[in-house]
Amino acid sequence: MGEFDLIDRYFKRPARQADVGIGDDCAIWTPRASHQLAISTDMLVEGRHFLSTVDPARLGHKALAVNLSDLAACGATPQVFFLSLALPRLEESWLDGFSHGLFALADAHGIELIGGDTTQGPLNISITVMGDVPTGQAILRSGAQAGDDLYVSGHVGDARLALEAFRGLVGLPQAIFESARLRMETPLPRVALGQSLRGMATAMADISDGLLGDLGHILRASHVGAVIDWPACQPLLAASQTWPCPEALALTCVLSGGDDYELVFTAPASARQAVLDASNRSATPVTRIGHITSDTQLRVLDSQGQAIDHGLRSFDHFA
Amino acid sequence: MGEFDLIDRYFKRPARQADVGIGDDCAIWTPRASHQLAISTDMLVEGRHFLSTVDPARLGHKALAVNLSDLAACGATPQVFFLSLALPRLEESWLDGFSHGLFALADAHGIELIGGDTTQGPLNISITVMGDVPTGQAILRSGAQAGDDLYVSGHVGDARLALEAFRGLVGLPQAIFESARLRMETPLPRVALGQSLRGMATAMADISDGLLGDLGHILRASHVGAVIDWPACQPLLAASQTWPCPEALALTCVLSGGDDYELVFTAPASARQAVLDASNRSATPVTRIGHITSDTQLRVLDSQGQAIDHGLRSFDHFA
Structure with missing residues (x-):
């Protein structure tokens, strides 16, 4: 199984929200009018953010969860996400578990994987999530008032x-x-x-x-x-x-x-x-x-x- | 130097295009009306995409260049980007070179770093770039015609x-x-x-x-x-x-x-x-x-x- 088969088998699903999803040089996506985008990115490294023994389905869940949590912290509605994955080797049972955990949480939040990258290397999971908020309604860190x-x-x-x-x-x-x-x-x-x-x-x-x-x-x-x-x-x-x-x-x-x-x-x-x-x-x-x-x-x-x-x-x- | 000092010293610059740049849970950004977003992500791993001996300024340039190239391939105008970086150790001369190479190319294309993540781990550089095209004008892979x-x-x-x-x-x-x-x-x-x-x-x-x-x-x-x-x-x-x-x-x-x-x-x-x-x-x-x-x-x-x-x-x- 090569890089493109891997993407097709585990990560490519029909585009719903994206105009063009996985498979071109870029994903093409039209954000909602009268909204601002809220965007966050997190990188998870084996031994640092998770143990090598972790169940891959739980890891797939967590890798997306920590990113969705950043959207939650701004009051944003999740929309689309990108996954970059460095893998030491192709292990089908791992990919199967990881992708199931990832997509179960994605589906629960109606968020769509529309692009990414895969490569060989020390295990590293980097996700970028994009959500939106009605313009002016993002909740920032800077608004706390004495007495709150x-x-x-x-x-x-x-x-x-x-x-x-x-x-x-x-x-x-x-x-x-x-x-x-x-x-x-x-x-x-x-x-x-x-x-x-x-x-x-x-x-x-x-x-x-x-x-x-x-x-x-x-x-x-x-x-x-x-x-x-x-x-x-x-x-x-x-x-x-x-x-x-x-x-x-x-x-x-x-x-x-x-x-x-x-x-x-x-x-x-x-x-x-x-x-x-x-x-x-x-x-x-x-x-x-x-x-x-x-x-x-x-x-x-x-x-x-x-x-x-x-x-x-x-x-x-x-x- | 800790994680937040590192970000402040090497990667945080005043927000120009972003409504909220580095330093909150999410970046907040308002895309242009009547445009679609073109988004791409690439992950670079030491030993796979670059040699450990490469000049860090050249590596900073290349990490962004390969992403901008995906935007170019869709005819998109670069707007903002996100950087996730796993580093084996904090090496100031490396960070100095890397960030200079990165920002020199970013400035040449008027693209702004508005968020990211840093962590300890085997060297890994993951960048997500966002550009835009007037709606319907993205150049895809699927339009070639016999005779072209x-x-x-x-x-x-x-x-x-x-x-x-x-x-x-x-x-x-x-x-x-x-x-x-x-x-x-x-x-x-x-x-x-x-x-x-x-x-x-x-x-x-x-x-x-x-x-x-x-x-x-x-x-x-x-x-x-x-x-x-x-x-x-x-x-x-x-x-x-x-x-x-x-x-x-x-x-x-x-x-x-x-x-x-x-x-x-x-x-x-x-x-x-x-x-x-x-x-x-x-x-x-x-x-x-x-x-x-x-x-x-x-x-x-x-x-x-x-x-x-x-x-x-x-x-x-x-x-």
């Missing part, structure tokens, strides 16, 4: 808990481990919630490098600070509902875990009911964990209102 | 000649080698010619895998065949102007060399003067090398009109 509420979607910290278990640094009951591992390997991009928050959230980012780190991007872009109420955060760790997670580990996982692909966002206190409605409409839980301040500090307070010296850092690929 | 003239831009085969010399399979005079090496390492995407051929060329592709292979894409997509006049092709090899290239080597380099990033295109015989005008307007030489036939054969004829049994194949990453 601070929210997080879904669950945060379980992916890091699974990683700690993989590294042998913590022992978990089997059921807890499997559930945390699913969170790490098949994150659910919060696309519906992101769109529901248009016109409501003042700033938003997705949590890929850790809650504090990604909230930090919002604070810097908005020139504000935040107070996080740690007791409100503790339920974010799904594992803690059925397993007594040590406090120090919970702090690490929830505040600087990374790989969560949840949304952290801000909204005026006057929009609390609207945020709850958006959460219900999108069937995505949200938790209010603090508020935005006019200084530029990021403080985490314990149940006594005392600052926790967390000393935590977000993930940096070259730190 | 067949053209190639610029020079073809010198990149392969350089590769043969690098591999020690052929000895070249120093000046010939340096000149061929420049063709391999800093190809010139034929963007101006591509745009000039809108409304004139019936089908077009860029030559990345070899003339016969990429012409083959046009023939299959258009359900036609072609006759190539080999004597008309021989001057395409720039080196042959000053160096007596053996015939067999010339055939290999010109017909199945690859890495040329020239354009192969078809146009009606009635458009000969218009093609020459487009060539002059874009300051890009073109050579008429044959014509399109109604059968589905691809024949190469010698000066006697006899078919050359070339037995040549184009490049396939997994063949």
Whole structure:
């Protein structure tokens, strides 16, 4: 099987949204009028973003999920995507699993693969996704205001808990481990919630490098600070509902875990009911964990209102 | 230096065309009305697409050039691009050279870097470019008609000649080698010619895998065949102007060399003067090398009109 057979067999499907899909020098696509494009790209490398033992279907899911999560963070509607793939060798069972995981998530979001590239090389998956928003309605990192509420979607910290278990640094009951591992390997991009928050959230980012780190991007872009109420955060760790997670580990996982692909966002206190409605409409839980301040500090307070010296850092690929 | 410092120092420049450039979850960009987008992505891997010894500025140039060449092949106008980069380590001199080579070519084509990703991993460069064409004017592979003239831009085969010399399979005079090496390492995407051929060329592709292979894409997509006049092709090899290239080597380099990033295109015989005008307007030489036939054969004829049994194949990453 050669390069073009590989593309035909695993990745080429009839063009629906594209004017010209896979098979020409370029894909040709007509964006919707009165919309801006939202575009993001992520590169996943074996040993860095995933383990070599990961199930290929889960990897196909995750490679697209982390990109869709960026669209979600802007409130965008996914439209089309591009896949570049470097493979050490042609392994049909791997390609079969990977493409099934990829397209299952793509179909769930109505997003179409319209181009890409394949080559031989150390395993590397690079995806570029394109979505759109009605002009002027993208939710950026820069709009948070002092006094805004601070929210997080879904669950945060379980992916890091699974990683700690993989590294042998913590022992978990089997059921807890499997559930945390699913969170790490098949994150659910919060696309519906992101769109529901248009016109409501003042700033938003997705949590890929850790809650504090990604909230930090919002604070810097908005020139504000935040107070996080740690007791409100503790339920974010799904594992803690059925397993007594040590406090120090919970702090690490929830505040600087990374790989969560949840949304952290801000909204005026006057929009609390609207945020709850958006959460219900999108069937995505949200938790209010603090508020935005006019200084530029990021403080985490314990149940006594005392600052926790967390000393935590977000993930940096070259730190 | 961390990931975000790296991006700030080497890759972040003030947004001009983008509504929101590097630094949010997505880039936000408003495409032109009454245009279709043309989008292409290419992944370059060390040892596969370039040698580890290549000058980083030339590599930065080439990584963008091969993508711009795909836009050229559709007659598109380059607009914005995205860069994902896996680096084994942070090497400032490398990043400095790479980014300078990249941006010099980007500036020459008025195209803006508006997003990307960086990570640690085996060297891998993945670029996605977006251009546009007035609606309905993209030049595809599928429009070639029996009787059309067949053209190639610029020079073809010198990149392969350089590769043969690098591999020690052929000895070249120093000046010939340096000149061929420049063709391999800093190809010139034929963007101006591509745009000039809108409304004139019936089908077009860029030559990345070899003339016969990429012409083959046009023939299959258009359900036609072609006759190539080999004597008309021989001057395409720039080196042959000053160096007596053996015939067999010339055939290999010109017909199945690859890495040329020239354009192969078809146009009606009635458009000969218009093609020459487009060539002059874009300051890009073109050579008429044959014509399109109604059968589905691809024949190469010698000066006697006899078919050359070339037995040549184009490049396939997994063949």
